[in-house]
Structures are given as C-alpha cells and as structure tokens.
Amino acid sequence: MDIEHPTLLRLYDTMVTIRTFEERFIQEFKAGKPVSMGHSSAGQEAVPAGVCAHLNQDDYVASTHRGHGHCIAKGVDPVAMMAELYGKATGSNKGKGGSMHIADVSKGMLGANGIVGSNLPLATGAALTAKVKGTRQVSVSFFGDGASNQGAFHEALNLAAIWKLPVIFVCENNLYAEATPVEYAVSVGNIADRALAYGIPGVVVDGQDAFDVYRAAGEAIERARAGGGPTLLECKTYRYYGHWTGDDDSTYRTREEVEYYRSKDCIEGFKRRVVDQGLVPLEELEEVEQKAQALIEEAVRKAEADPLPSLEELETDVYASYK
Amino acid sequence: MDIEHPTLLRLYDTMVTIRTFEERFIQEFKAGKPVSMGHSSAGQEAVPAGVCAHLNQDDYVASTHRGHGHCIAKGVDPVAMMAELYGKATGSNKGKGGSMHIADVSKGMLGANGIVGSNLPLATGAALTAKVKGTRQVSVSFFGDGASNQGAFHEALNLAAIWKLPVIFVCENNLYAEATPVEYAVSVGNIADRALAYGIPGVVVDGQDAFDVYRAAGEAIERARAGGGPTLLECKTYRYYGHWTGDDDSTYRTREEVEYYRSKDCIEGFKRRVVDQGLVPLEELEEVEQKAQALIEEAVRKAEADPLPSLEELETDVYASYK
Amino acid sequence: MVGREIPFSLAINESIRSEMRRDPNVILMGEDVAGGAGREDFVDAWGGAFATYKGLITEFGPERVRDTPISETGFIGAAVGAAATELRPVVELMFVDFVGVCLDQLMNNAAKMRYMFGGKIEMPLTVLTYCGAAGGNAAQHSQSLYSLFVHLPGLKCVAPSDAYTAKGLIISAIRDNDPVIVFIHKGILGRKAEVPEEDYTLPIGKAMVGREGADVTLVGISSMTGVCLKAAEELAKGGINAEVIDLLSLSPMDEDTILQSVQKTQRLVVVDEDTPRCSMATDIAALVADKAFDYMDAPIKRVTAPHTPVPFSSVLEKAYVPDVAKVVATVKSLWS
Amino acid sequence: MVGREIPFSLAINESIRSEMRRDPNVILMGEDVAGGAGREDFVDAWGGAFATYKGLITEFGPERVRDTPISETGFIGAAVGAAATELRPVVELMFVDFVGVCLDQLMNNAAKMRYMFGGKIEMPLTVLTYCGAAGGNAAQHSQSLYSLFVHLPGLKCVAPSDAYTAKGLIISAIRDNDPVIVFIHKGILGRKAEVPEEDYTLPIGKAMVGREGADVTLVGISSMTGVCLKAAEELAKGGINAEVIDLLSLSPMDEDTILQSVQKTQRLVVVDEDTPRCSMATDIAALVADKAFDYMDAPIKRVTAPHTPVPFSSVLEKAYVPDVAKVVATVKSLWS
C-alpha cells in the first residue's frame, strides 16, 4: 500500500508536534516551571500518528496516563493542552485535569486516564455506542504493556469480541511498566498473542515505523468499520525519558539500550525514508518542523500568561445538576 | 496409567458422597426445610473427585459458589456441612457462612466463595505461601466457564505464570453461567486455550470421566510440585439442576440436552467401567453407596436436631482482636 | 378510589420500559437481564436475576437489551463509555456486593470525568443494584453499602422505599445527565403499592414525609422506612408522636426536610440497615449536630446494623437487621 | 537530649525491615517495591514508587520482596490467600485511588473470611497505601478514601501522622492477626520526627493527645493533625486553648479519648481531608452527638474537603485541602 503525500505530511506533522510538545514540557518541568507532573511519550510518536491518521473527528480515542501524543494525534489543540499542564483556566480541562486527564470530547478524545487499564472498557463502550446507533464510527484504546496485565484488559477484549464491537486495542509495548521490564511481568512473548484468548486478530508491528503502524492500523480499522470486530494491535516501541517527569531511568535500564532505540528514532527514520525515496521534499518536512516549533513556543507563551482558575471553580462541574 | 484399587474406590466414594449430599440438599430445599439457598454441583462430581484424589490434607483448595463438591472432595465433614446449610451452631462455619462460604482451613479448604472469580487470586496466594516456604504443597482453584471472563482470572493466571507458582486452575465448564450459554459469553472455543495468553499448559478433558480428570490433574499437580508452574485444566461438564435451588432451568435449555448429559453420567459411567473391566467388584461399590446414604441421612438428622447459634454470635469472630 | 397496586419489581420494569419507549438511546445491560442469550428458543429466559426486566428483550430486542458476560468492570466500564458518547445506558450491578470488582469504573471514571474534563461532558448513566439482607444470602450477597457510593463526589444515589417511589425515581435517574445509582432492597421487591400507569418523575434530592409527628423524627432509608412507619404506629400507642422521613435520595440529600423536621421535634433517630461506621446514619446525625444543634433536646441516635459482616443463619440475620423493636426502644430511651 | 530524627518515609522502611528480620513469614509485595525486576544489574531500582522500601530487596532477596505486575486484584488477592495460609504479607496499594480495581479482595475476602468461616481463620495482612492531595496529582491520584475502608467491618484502619507514629503503627499492623490498612499521606513523607532506632509498637485503637487544652477539641487525622496543631497555636494567640487529638486509629477508633476530651472542652471540630459525606468526620461528629450530647455547648463542626473530586491546578488543590485558616475560622465561629 502506498501512502499518499498528504497523509505522509500529516504523519510527520503529528509526530513532530508530539515530540516538540513533549520535549518542551520536560524542559519546562526541569526548569522548575509550575507545570504538571506527567508521562512523556517521546519516542513513541509513530503509534498515535499511524493509528489516528485513519480516524475521523467523530471516531473515539480513550487514552492513558501517557496521553499527550494520543491527544495531539486526535486533534486536541496543543495550546489548550499546554495551558492545562500549567493549570490555567484556558486549559483543555479548565485546569482541573492536568496531564493525566486531558480530554476534548468534541474531538472524540475521551480523555487521558490515570488508572492503568481503566480506559479499555471506556473505548469498548464508545464502540458500543457506534454499534447500537449503527454508525460507521470506530473507537481506539491505547494502553501499555503493563496494562495488559490488568483485569480490565481481559474483560474489555472478551466483551468487544463477543459483541463484535468496532474497537481497536492498541498496545504500546515500550518494554517497561514504570521500572518493571515487560519480560518479567508479562507471561507471554508477544502481547498480541493474547488475542488468541478472545478469538480475535492479534498483530505485532514495529512501533517505531509509522508506515508499518499506519498500514496495520488501517486494516484493523477497516475491519472494525465493516463490522468485523476488534483487533489487538501490539506496537513495539520505546520511551526516551523516565516513566514520569521525576524518574531517573538509569536505575533500571542501560544507556546503551536507550541509545540503541534512539538510533531507530521514528521521526528520523521516517524523514530519511520519505526524503530518500523522494516521497516528500525535505523543505516541506522542515516547514512542518518550524511550524511545530512555533506552535509550541506560542503555546508555552500563552500558557504562562493565561489566568489561573478562579476559586469558585473548585466546586463547579461536579454534576450537571445537583439538588 | 493404571489407577490403583484404593484410588478407584476413593474416586467413587467422593463422587457418590457428593451426589448424595447434593440431591438430599435439593430435596430438603424443595420440601421447604429451613436450609440455605445453594448451587448444586450434581453432575459435575468427577472433577473435584479426580483432582482432589491427588491432594494431601495440607494442599489447598479455593472454591466457588458451587462449592459443596469441592469441600467434600477436600475432606470437609459432610455432617458439619449439612449443619451449616441448616444454619446451625454446629455447622462447619458455626452457621455464619451458609452454602456459599463453607470452609475448613484445617483441611486445606479455603472456602467456597460468593464472588465469581474471586477465589483464583486466593489460590494463587496459597501457592505463593508454598513457594516462599519451600514446601511441596500445591493449591487448586476451581471455577466456572463464566468466571473465566472475570478480570481476576486474567490477573491470577498471569501472576502464577510469571512466578511459576504451584497452582492448578481447574475450570469446570458446565456450559452455562446462570442462564447464559458459554458460547455466547466466552469468546474462545476452549477455555483452556486462554492458557496461550500466559505461556502455560492448557489442557481440555472430559469432565464426566473421572479417569480422564484424574490423569490430567495428576500431571498438572506433579508439574506444579516439581516447580514447573501452573496449568489451566478445562473440564467439560454439566450441572443437572438449576443454577441455584430456586432456578427453573427449562427456561434456557432443552430437556433433550439435559437428558443427553445425564446419559453420560460420571458416576454411572465410572461404575460400569470399573465393574466391566473387573477393577472393582460391584459389591464394594454398592457398599460405598450405602455408606454415603447413611452418612447423609445422619447428617440431615443431626442438622435438624442441632441448636441454632446464640445471638451473641452475631458480633463475634469479626476480628481476632478489636479495640 | 384505590388505584392500581403493583409490586416494587414491576415498578422497576415499567419505569425502564417507559424510558426505552421514549428514548432510543436508552439501553439495558447486565448479566442475564434477558437470559438464554443467543438461543432463539429461550429468549427472555430470566429477565434478570430478580426477574425485574421480563419482557423487555421481547419488546426492544437484543441490540438494546444486552446480556453480558460476568465482567462487571468490562460492561459497567462500557456503560460509562457509552454514556460518555451518546447513549443513556441502564446497567445492572446484580448485587451491590459485587462493586468490589468494578468500583474503579464508577469511582474514577463515571463520577469524575465531568469534573476532570472541566465540565465538558455529561454522564447519563443509571446503575440499578440490589442490596440488603434478606433470605440468608450471607456476607457477600446481603450488604447495603450505599454509604460507600454517597462518599464519592460525582455520583448521585437514590434508594426508593416502595413501588411508587421506585418508578418515579428510576425514571428520573434515567433522564438525569449525571450518573445515578439506584439502590433496591431485595427484601421488598414483592411488596405492593399504588402506582400510576403513566410515567412520572420524582425529584432526585427530595425526601418525603411519610408520617407527620411532633415528638421525634425518624429518618428511614429504603426498606427501613417501612420499619420506621411501623415503629411510629407502635409509639403512637404509647403517646409518642413520631414524624417519619422517607429519605429516598441519599446524594444529593434533602437537608432542608430533615432540618425542618428536627427543628419541630427536637429529637432524631436515624434508621439505617447499612453498617454503622462512616455511614448514612452518621452523615445525617452529623448534619443535625451541626446545623440544628441548638434545637436538639436529646442525644442523636442511630439504629443500624452492627459493625459485622452479614451472618447466614436466619436467627442471626434477623438480629442483624434493624427492626421495629429496636427503633421503638431507642426512641423511648430519649425520654429516659 | 534530642533523639534521632528521620523522615516519615524512612520510618516506613525501618518498620518493615525490622519485622522482616524478626519473622521469616513477613514478605513485601507491590509494583516496583524493588524495581528493575529480573535485571541483575538493576536490583532495587526504585524501592517503591515513593522510594520507601529502598534496600529491602538487597537484604531480603527477591523471594521475599516481590515486584508485581500491574494486577492489584491478582497480587492483593494473592496476599489475602497467603495471609490465609501461613505468611504475613505486607502489600502495597500504591495510590489508594487504585482500590477501585481490587476492592473485592479486601472487602469480600480479607475482611469477611474470619466471620464467614465462624472465626476459624486469621488474616495477618498489612496493606500500605498512599493517599492525600499533594503536588498536583489530580482526581485519580489524590483521594483520601479511608472512610470507605472504615465502613467495612473486618478491616482495621490506621493513619499515622508522622514518622514516630508510622513506625509504631506499621509494626503493630504487621504483627496484628487481622487485616490492617495503613493510610500514608504523600504530602508528609519527607517530614522528620524523633524516632527510636529499636522497634516499638503503638496500640491499634488508641489515639494520642497531641496538645492539651480546655476550650475546644480538635480531632485530626493523618496530615490534618499537623494542621490542627498549627491552628491551636494560632488560636492560643487569641486566647482559645485547643486540645488536639491525633486520631491515628480509625478502626477501631478510640472513642474514650474523644469523649473524655469533649466532656472537658464541650466543643468539637473534626478536621479531615477526606470528602464530607459518610466520612470519618461525620462518624466522629455522630459519636459525640450521641454519647456526649449533654456536654456539648456548641454545634459540632467539621472541616473537610468539599464534595468534589480533587482538582489539578495548584490554586484549586490548595483551596481543596483543609488548612489552618479554615480551622481557625471554624473554631472561632463556635463563640459567635
């Protein structure tokens, strides 16, 4: 399958915007700026980019604690996201959610989520809505290797399988759950093999390769839209930074390992490939990079300047109506 | 593998005692006696019999709502069990537990359990005790086809697999969870195939055949004792009566189906086989039957006569110490 | 003229049926809410573990009346996800005791998404759950537990006391745009009351005065309202005139009705089947000890279950649940 | 002479270490309680998400200090099963907010097995869990939630307020033959107090009087005890002499100490970071409104978090948690 030029640009744009956002976020945190703690997805950009390139605005995504990339890929405004990390009234969540809860339902983004595994049933439910209403929408749950050991994973996959729901379970296997290596905690070699327990397709892809992710996700999403039910898509990937902003990852993995994965960087690899193969001119890619830089620069400037929420906000938005 | 005469007798004894207990219990319930509601395991006797024939008193069993058979097979006194069903002070649980919580820790029986799936982690923990203490004990969790859709199933199997714990997960697939057929609720043909998700052996056996169960359980238990880790053993079986004492099963399954499975009765089949093959003389089997009858008769008589708990019992046994 | 009387269980059925007719986005999910799933000859085998949903699948079909696997996190989580998108799911948690396997979806998602998202989402989810000690179901199938849910901001909780309040509150719950947990006491499912055929709503957040009186206020929850009413009759014989408040809505709670009543009676006894610590009983007592302190003439009393699991044996189960005798004795102690 | 001062986090470490030395049946389990599991070069990578278990795996090895998958039902359930057999497990539930995925094992098994089995089992299980709002962890990582656990008969609950009480209570918890949940406030892990090197126990079920006073009783829980003590200093300047009770043990609760204090002061303000409904705050207020009603001279007040999820933004988080100003204002209102 050839990927068209606009899609290639979109993939690159998504990856670069995420990377720029994440690195700037870490920089702000390290500089002691009053930003949220958070979990950077730098290194893993090809996954949300490749998957979400197939999604329409009315498709759904349910995300995790490591959710910045999913949000950006699903169309949440990075400016509102940065303001959220700063806890500002202008944030995507009015400053009430922070990094772990960024959401924009109008974009089909049903939220980052602080409870590991908790978003799989949510995505399953969004797919149920599509099924009951008879639309062609699909729903995607992103989750980590560690999450595949949660009961919620099991229950959601079984439910989606028996009801043939249009949901794609995308496992971002970045080899670690906090400081725990996947080979210690997960009892099976490929998490995708857990699909065998539900009679659904399980697919392994190179999560550092946006082409590969795009292709495999496309098939799964097409199958889902056509009523073929769920897929478990495992993307082998890697996070570049600590588990969270305060984590020193050198306590549990070697620098060589990190360097090895950095040498297979999803953005660099993609750039080399599309330029070498003459699919996208270098200048266009550089333009994307500059735009992303400018966007995130502006996002930080705005986030710093924007107002904090007023104290009345503490008690609003709990209920649609109460009493 | 030939099964020795004493073991054959034990298997028969266990099955017949369970059947006699269960049918008498149902009879008492239908007659309006003040017994517990409960979930009869009649029809499924070959599974607890075949598995528990390999267990020592200090091995562990964690059971379910349908636990009478597991209790009897693990050596809990049927007389104390019947008294428990009558809510008497002399019951196995002093009348505080009832059918769904019969236990006798001194016999390694860690309790029936009213929460579907809840016993799998318990059995896993008992196996952890054996591992940490370096004994050769094993632990068995019995559970149903429906329970295999609970998150606890997934978490327990993964944990047992990565820690190579001496636990055997015995799925009693009786084709229904309440009124829900297994083929509707479970997304995979054989529940044993879910073992693939944990890199552990998954084995299917005919749960109506005590020989088959005994053999397969023996292998799994031997492997566990030798440090080879857990096994998922699926026993295809059938319950003869409604889901619980008040259930009319004709609302969800045909009489032909019930008759078909009754024609493959585990007790009748076993009896025919051992007699036909000259392994056990008919008289010995009949003696077993008579003893079981007498035992259960006595159990009911005693249960009816025994005293109810005194009202002080309401507030005792909550804590070992409080305040 | 006495109107039509129907049991509590049928009121549940009618309320869901009427909302499913009214709004195609309303769906029903749970274990065996129909039963016999996938078997054409056995549609509607159970209609729910308490047979409260009989006939719904035949009217609305399996797309909208969905039997689920025994996966409460999976299907209640899916109901939350469906409510977050465009459906209005009614989901059964068969016994409230099972909340242990799925609390996360209710506590961390359903209850908090709106707040965490800055108000930019609605969560029209209704959870029906069956609670209370009755018939020897023992420790894991007899709890009340509503106090746990009331503790959690973001959830609404109602506990109808009879068929009439059940129908009105369940319809209100389904139409509500917040997550509402409906606590249904298993012991009163068969009890009948006068219930209009048409649909009607009762406001969430409002209590009802079940009996007026001037000497003491009894607050009852769910099946305890019936106990309070009987105790009031008993007390009347001895010249004590009790006012009985049927709380109905636990969160939000109708503080005004309680406070107005105790300002009149100056005495309060809360009657609650839930266990005593950090409970509805303490909640109501604390409210009054704060906001009506100056009016009170006697210690604020609570009649509750003991701080123990629910025992199996019938004699113990009977001793566990608050009854008329205990309520009467407690009330009388206020004048001793 | 001032003794050795160590932070709360180290007191946790010392208490577990001393019990693991003392009793080979004590094991520790949880996510990354060591970290880097299976990697020989990276033993003890984290020592827990809050680095409170550093060095334990190097002393006791991976058989007794076990990193777990993210499977709280699996490994907490396994801890219950291990406690039911012959071990004495200490298990971490990293953030109390995660109880939603594993409540069943604590509520229906650990808490009830002894009762359901007629007293024929012991359950020497200790759960360490981290709670409280601090540092912008938002709605799913900042809850207090101990009120939920206290509601459940069969569980014991303690909430140390500093390093000294932490060491004594954790050692008591590990030696106790019932399931004990230890609630540790994340915001005070770094705070130092004088702590003996040797092991010692503090009795579960006993409160401590942190400051004597005659005018009003302040009851503090966990980090709120510090807030109460500061408020008391502040109040002293205005001539109000507050007694501060450090509750420490939530279940069982030291009713006597509370009742004796209010009999003297005749005024009560409970300070609790948990949300207000069906909570420890209402529990204590209700106790006093019942058992010390005649002594009370003013409405019984509660200073708690609001009935909302925990907000992220630092300004809102700060407004969420009860602070000295709110306590002082509430106390003063008792004389207005």
Ligand SMILES: Cc1ncc(C[n+]2csc(CCOP(=O)(O)OP(=O)(O)O)c2C)c(N)n1
């Ligand atoms: C139920 C639950 N348990 C534990 C945690 C703490 N925690 C947060 S992230 C994380 C690791 C998640 O690993 P993985 O699923 O692989 O995602 P990754 O962080 O690698 O993206 C853990 C244990 C949590 N948030 N929720």
Ligand SMILES: Cc1ncc(C[n+]2csc(CCOP(=O)(O)OP(=O)(O)O)c2C)c(N)n1
């Ligand atoms: C967590 C939970 N959900 C639901 C129930 C209600 N329930 C009791 S038994 C049962 C069916 C169990 O089916 P299965 O596991 O196949 O065991 P079987 O009854 O067939 O032996 C259900 C749904 C429960 N007890 N616990």
Ligand SMILES: [Mg+2]
């Ligand atoms: Mg990971």
Ligand SMILES: [Mg+2]
């Ligand atoms: Mg079954």
